[in-house]
Amino acid sequence: MMKATMANSYEGTSLTRGDSKTLGLVISQDKMLGSLVESMTDRFPDASVGVLCATKLVSFTNWPESGDAAADFGDTELETLVDHFKPVLEASGIHVERIPDQWTVLKVLIYQEPQSLEKISWCHVNRSHQHSCPDLLALVDLVLSFPASTAKCERGCSTMKHR
Known part of the structure; x- marks a missing residue:
């Protein structure tokens, strides 16, 4: 899973490159995966x-x-x-x-x-x-x-x- 850091980069690669959509996609993926993990934890305590x-x-x-x-x-x-x-x-x-x-x-x-x-x-x-x-x-x-x-x-x- 790709995670945005404080510097908006992943393993030295900039995630913005002048395009704010890339960072938005990463944040959306993080939210979605976080929700999935939370749901799995609730479902299978x-x-x-x-x-x-x-x-x-x-x-x-x-x-x-x-x-x-x-x-x-x-x-x-x-x-x-x-x-x-x-x-x-x-x-x-x-x-x-x-x-x-x-x-x-x-x-x-x-x-x-x-x-x-x-x-x-x-x-x-x-x-x-x-x-x-x-x-x-x-x-x-x-x-x-x-x-x-x-x-x-x-x-x-x-x-x-x-x-």
């Missing part, structure tokens, strides 16, 4: 505390290839999810204190799998490792149950308004 971002750990495409990065992958995100969903998990009989250790165990088990990360699914992981990581997999199931969007609900409400 959990994103500001990291819950939405933390759900990336359930997508194997976000997992690093085995190595040093894999050892600590997802630890912070897992802590965010456990903190956020702790009341729900405990009410369901999940032992939240066991989840971090089960996360470490599960990462080791997954990286020992003969197939690549792209070919692993959570259905396979649940079948294979339910006995060793039940509390963690309950959290993963909870995260995977989030709808990708509310578009279907919104279309239904819109349709009801038109009738």
Whole structure:
């Protein structure tokens, strides 16, 4: 995004060049993008505390290839999810204190799998490792149950308004 500075330039390039329309366009874009960010923050308040971002750990495409990065992958995100969903998990009989250790165990088990990360699914992981990581997999199931969007609900409400 191009931002106007006090000197009306961006990375050393003048934004006015004698034409006030250029600067006006930049200011309009800044206002529009600022409004967009504000709307997204209002619409997805959990994103500001990291819950939405933390759900990336359930997508194997976000997992690093085995190595040093894999050892600590997802630890912070897992802590965010456990903190956020702790009341729900405990009410369901999940032992939240066991989840971090089960996360470490599960990462080791997954990286020992003969197939690549792209070919692993959570259905396979649940079948294979339910006995060793039940509390963690309950959290993963909870995260995977989030709808990708509310578009279907919104279309239904819109349709009801038109009738």
